[in-house]
Amino acid sequence: MKPERIPPAPLVRIRRLARTYPASSGPVAALRGVDLDLAEGTRLAVMGRSGSGKSTLLDVLAGLEPPDGGEVHVAGHDLGHLSRRERDLYRRRVVGYVWQQFEVGILPGLTVFQNVLAPQLAGGRSRGDRRRTATVLLQALRLGGRLEARPSELTPIEARRLAVAVALANGPRLLLLDEITAGLDRVAARGLLDDLDGLVGRTRTAVVLVTHDARLCDHVDRVLVLRDGMVLADVASSAAIP
Amino acid sequence: MVMDPPPRRSGDGPTRAGTAAAGTAVPPGGHVRDRPAAGGPRDARRASGIARRRWRPGPAGLSRSGLGWGQVRRWPGRSLALWLCLTTTFVLGGALPLVATSTSRTALAETLARSAGLTVEQKVAGPDAFSAFRRVVDDQVRATLGDRLAPGAAYGRLGPLELATVNGHPRPARPGRPRLEATSFAPPSPADGASDAAEQDAAGGDARIAMSGADARRLGLQVGDDLCLAPVAGGATWCARLGGLHGGRGGPEGLTQPARGTAGLTMPLADLFQLARLAPGGTVVAGLTYRLDPAHAAELPPGRLAGEIDRLVAALEAAGRRVPSSPAAALARFEAEQRATSAWLRTLTALVVLEGLVASLGVANRLLDGWRAQAAVLRARGWGWRQVWQVELTTLGWIFAGAVAAALPLDGALSGAAGAIPRPRSDGSPELVGGISVPLVGLAVTLVTASALGALSAPARPLRPRSRPAPGERGRLASAVLGLPGIAVLIPSLLRGSGAAADPWGSLAPVAGALLVGIAMAYPPARLRHSGHDPAAVLARGQVRSRPLQHMGVTLVLMLATATIVLAAPAAAAASIASSRAARAMDVEAAGTCLGATVMAWTGLAVHVRRTGERRRREYAGLAGHGLGEGQVRRSLALERRWTWWCGLGGGSLLGLALEASHLPGAAMPPWSAVGFAVAALCVLAAGAAGGARLADREPARIDPLTAGAISDEA
Numbered sequence: 001m002k003p004e005r006i007p008p009a010p011l012v013r014i015r016r017l018a019r020t021y022p023a024s025s026g027p028v029a030a031l032r033g034v035d036l037d038l039a040e041g042t043r044l045a046v047m048g049r050s051g052s053g054k055s056t057l058l059d060v061l062a063g064l065e066p067p068d069g070g071e072v073h074v075a076g077h078d079l080g081h082l083s084r085r086e087r088d089l090y091r092r093r094v095v096g097y098v099w100q101q102f103e104v105g106i107l108p109g110l111t112v113f114q115n116v117l118a119p120q121l122a123g124g125r126s127r128g129d130r131r132r133t134a135t136v137l138l139q140a141l142r143l144g145g146r147l148e149a150r151p152s153e154l155t156p157i158e159a160r161r162l163a164v165a166v167a168l169a170n171g172p173r174l175l176l177l178d179e180i181t182a183g184l185d186r187v188a189a190r191g192l193l194d195d196l197d198g199l200v201g202r203t204r205t206a207v208v209l210v211t212h213d214a215r216l217c218d219h220v221d222r223v224l225v226l227r228d229g230m231v232l233a234d235v236a237s238s239a240a241i242p
Numbered sequence: 243m244v245m246d247p248p249p250r251r252s253g254d255g256p257t258r259a260g261t262a263a264a265g266t267a268v269p270p271g272g273h274v275r276d277r278p279a280a281g282g283p284r285d286a287r288r289a290s291g292i293a294r295r296r297w298r299p300g301p302a303g304l305s306r307s308g309l310g311w312g313q314v315r316r317w318p319g320r321s322l323a324l325w326l327c328l329t330t331t332f333v334l335g336g337a338l339p340l341v342a343t344s345t346s347r348t349a350l351a352e353t354l355a356r357s358a359g360l361t362v363e364q365k366v367a368g369p370d371a372f373s374a375f376r377r378v379v380d381d382q383v384r385a386t387l388g389d390r391l392a393p394g395a396a397y398g399r400l401g402p403l404e405l406a407t408v409n410g411h412p413r414p415a416r417p418g419r420p421r422l423e424a425t426s427f428a429p430p431s432p433a434d435g436a437s438d439a440a441e442q443d444a445a446g447g448d449a450r451i452a453m454s455g456a457d458a459r460r461l462g463l464q465v466g467d468d469l470c471l472a473p474v475a476g477g478a479t480w481c482a483r484l485g486g487l488h489g490g491r492g493g494p495e496g497l498t499q500p501a502r503g504t505a506g507l508t509m510p511l512a513d514l515f516q517l518a519r520l521a522p523g524g525t526v527v528a529g530l531t532y533r534l535d536p537a538h539a540a541e542l543p544p545g546r547l548a549g550e551i552d553r554l555v556a557a558l559e560a561a562g563r564r565v566p567s568s569p570a571a572a573l574a575r576f577e578a579e580q581r582a583t584s585a586w587l588r589t590l591t592a593l594v595v596l597e598g599l600v601a602s603l604g605v606a607n608r609l610l611d612g613w614r615a616q617a618a619v620l621r622a623r624g625w626g627w628r629q630v631w632q633v634e635l636t637t638l639g640w641i642f643a644g645a646v647a648a649a650l651p652l653d654g655a656l657s658g659a660a661g662a663i664p665r666p667r668s669d670g671s672p673e674l675v676g677g678i679s680v681p682l683v684g685l686a687v688t689l690v691t692a693s694a695l696g697a698l699s700a701p702a703r704p705l706r707p708r709s710r711p712a713p714g715e716r717g718r719l720a721s722a723v724l725g726l727p728g729i730a731v732l733i734p735s736l737l738r739g740s741g742a743a744a745d746p747w748g749s750l751a752p753v754a755g756a757l758l759v760g761i762a763m764a765y766p767p768a769r770l771r772h773s774g775h776d777p778a779a780v781l782a783r784g785q786v787r788s789r790p791l792q793h794m795g796v797t798l799v800l801m802l803a804t805a806t807i808v809l810a811a812p813a814a815a816a817a818s819i820a821s822s823r824a825a826r827a828m829d830v831e832a833a834g835t836c837l838g839a840t841v842m843a844w845t846g847l848a849v850h851v852r853r854t855g856e857r858r859r860r861e862y863a864g865l866a867g868h869g870l871g872e873g874q875v876r877r878s879l880a881l882e883r884r885w886t887w888w889c890g891l892g893g894g895s896l897l898g899l900a901l902e903a904s905h906l907p908g909a910a911m912p913p914w915s916a917v918g919f920a921v922a923a924l925c926v927l928a929a930g931a932a933g934g935a936r937l938a939d940r941e942p943a944r945i946d947p948l949t950a951g952a953i954s955d956e957a
Contacts, residue, residue: 091702114302170623170624
């Protein structure tokens with residue numbers, strides 16, 4: 001008799017996630033009972049109106065905001081019960097984040113190459129390893145000819161590519177992209193996502209992409225729709241493509 | 243899902259990275275190691291070799307220490323300001339104690355040169371008793387005071403005598419004719435003295451005496467005259483030839499001037515005892531003199547040395563010896579004078595170093611603000627606070643090292659200049675090291691602690707573009723009061739003078755300054771509190787109440803600078819009437835301190851005016867659309883600034899006047915003159931501050947709503 005195969009634990013497992021912010025008029029609930037499972041290598045698009053809790057969900061997954069209620073497990077880390085040091089290690093080893101204002105994640109005083117080196121300085125990787133990783137990433141994201149350029153000299157699309165390279169510098173298992181294609185035309189957006197697919201396709205890095213553009217859903221496997229901090233829908237991408 | 247590899251760009255070259263990017267999907271991070279290179283191990287080795295050759299001269303890398311140096315280069319103005327603050331603090335902190343020590347030593351040398359030294363006398367019957375007396379007293383002095391009292395001349399005195407005959411002709415006694423006192427000076431060593439006496443005895447007869455030219459003229463004597471002397475009390479005569487005349491002072495050190503109306507004779511010790519044997523009772527008063535050696539005397543505080551000497555004098559007198567002169571009284575007087583001066587100088591040094599500490603802390607915080615905006619991103623990417631701190635320490639370390647490297651030669655030059663003043667020991671290096679180490683340690687402790695706290699409170703979240711990091715009021719408050727560890731290190735060291743008692747006023751100065759700032763912050767002036775609904779006053783009141791820390795730094799710097807100026811101005815003005823070179827040097831140093839404090843206050847105010855002006859206009863820009871006029875903004879700014887200025891100038895004046903009244907540094911001049919000079923210096927400070935503020939405050943033609951900044955981001 002063939003033994004029953006136990007399915008592997010999902011990379012991300014969220015149950016009844018709640019996150020509330022204090023305000024002068026009373027607490028504001030940004031997330032209310034969100035459930036989510038995300039396997040390795042899955043690409044998930046998070047959609048919803050402004051204020052629906054998309055960025056808050058990403059902040060919680062990034063380890064920047066602690067959950068107020070529920071459980072969040074990412075790659076075996078319980079994000080509700082991390083010590084300060086564990087949280088640092090989690091951010092360093094598990095997650096990469098491109099913020100909505102992607103330029104805030106780029107250090108203006110450093111060159112393109114140094115920007116990709118900077119996140120790696122916290123780990124114990126060798127100098128050659130760090131340089132090799134930075135070179136590979138920047139070449140793959142079409143920035144191989146701009147290694148010595150300053151961020152201020154980059155075009156908007158190049159700056160987005162650099163932000164992605166920086167987020168991938170430590171080899172994360174979960175990549176969070178917050179409206180990375182906002183402000184780009186469709187061709188440029190698709191080019192960026194194509195390059196990104198090429199980078200993460202074989203590493204089984206899970207991607208969570210916050211977007212308002214439903215036409216980009218052909219780049220993802222699933223679509224999660226949030227409304228008022230709750231999951232409105234969690235469907236396959238084919239069902240969401242207009 | 244599109245999984246096509248990214249197209250290879252022309253010119254990418256056959257690097258390992260380029261190959262990977264062109265041929266297959268390239269994994270991020272260290273995944274390169276896990277993926278086999280196309281073509282097997284041989285191709286992989288080849289590709290790796292090519293890649294190594296290509297990477298070696300590749301783009302500039304990055305390290306944490308490199309990031310620290312990068313901050314210095316990225317913020318050159320702030321780095322230069324911090325370097326200047328640190329260098330000035332090190333130089334002044336090292337130079338002021340050096341000048342104090344040098345001045346004290348020079349004054350001590352002058353005091354010792356003026357004082358009579360220690361003289362011990364006892365009646366002795368013969369050369370053996372003389373030698374014994376000398377030996378016993380020498381041993382006693384050495385046992386009590388060691389090398390601090392150096393033996394001087396030993397002498398014997400005999401008198402009064404009168405001139406019986408000159409060249410065989412009797413000299414009848416006449417009223418007004420001076421009587422004579424015979425003195426003999428022995429060589430420094432008792433053994434030499436004994437042998438000398440023995441030689442004289444062996445030679446026998448043909449005795450020669452000497453006397454001062456003035457006395458010889460009064461007595462009508464010439465060199466070569468044969469004289470016979472007889473004790474006034476009666477007895478046989480003793481004859482000798484006047485062998486020579488001397489300049490007028492009796493003895494090698496002028497210590498045994500004959501009594502008024504008496505002429506002095508000097509003769510060998512053997513002759514003196516021979517003469518004594520002719521007199522009834524026949525005893526010689528033997529005397530020993532000792533001088534304080536300034537080099538060794540400076541090792542003990544003057545007061546303690548005076549006490550030791552008093553103890554020795556008491557012991558000598560208890561043994562039946564007479565002590566006609568002692569330097570103890572002069573030393574005690576010197577101690578009292580020096581206590582006031584050194585207390586004043588120590589307080590001044592404490593104030594100067596404290597100003598430097600506050601200013602350095604403020605500038606360092608400003609410099610690290612730039613880094614912390616970047617550190618917030620790196621924290622969000624997994625950097626720990628220790629790694630952030632390491633970069634901060636490297637940043638500060640570069641500047642700190644630069645300041646030390648600049649300050650040491652400067653202090654060395656000052657040390658050399660201080661060595662030009664005549665003093666027993668010209669080597670100023672112990673004072674230099676001691677002087678510079680106190681501010682150095684204090685500043686290092688403060689900056690390390692401040693940066694650690696800053697790194698701990700650094701947010702792990704990227705900030706909005708063009709906004710400064712907001713570690714929160716608590717973090718800023720903690721940074722602002724971080725002077726405390728530095729003060730804890732500084733104050734006890736600064737106030738511990740060379741053996742002088744601790745100065746309570748000096749200890750209170752920083753505490754009083756902090757209290758005054760606290761009171762000023764807690765109670766904004768009446769004009770702000772009772773200004774009703776005037777929009778300008780409402781805005782100013784809101785700023786003062788909600789962001790006191792924006793004003794605290796400049797208020798404290800201004801207060802300390804004002805107190806320093808009030809304290810140092812009278813001394814600086816007294817430089818022209820100082821009685822000694824040492825005092826003049828100290829007064830010139832006070833003038834330099836006064837000037838430095840003035841420049842620092844002006845600079846601090848100008849920077850504050852500029853920053854608050856820019857900040858407020860940006861913050862209020864959004865209100866322009868709601869009817870807030872430029873005039874109201876200007877008036878609101880003026881109210882805020884006036885409050886800061888009054889706190890700084892008023893509190894500093896009070897503090898300075900209290901310190902001055904307690905130390906009376908302007909003792910060389912009448913008290914009202916001292917106050918006059920202090921007030922004049924304050925007027926100069928205020929006028930310069932007003933002018934500098936006017937220049938620094940560049941007002942735009944109109945408020946631009948498009949430049950409205952995020953008020954919440956500005957702590």
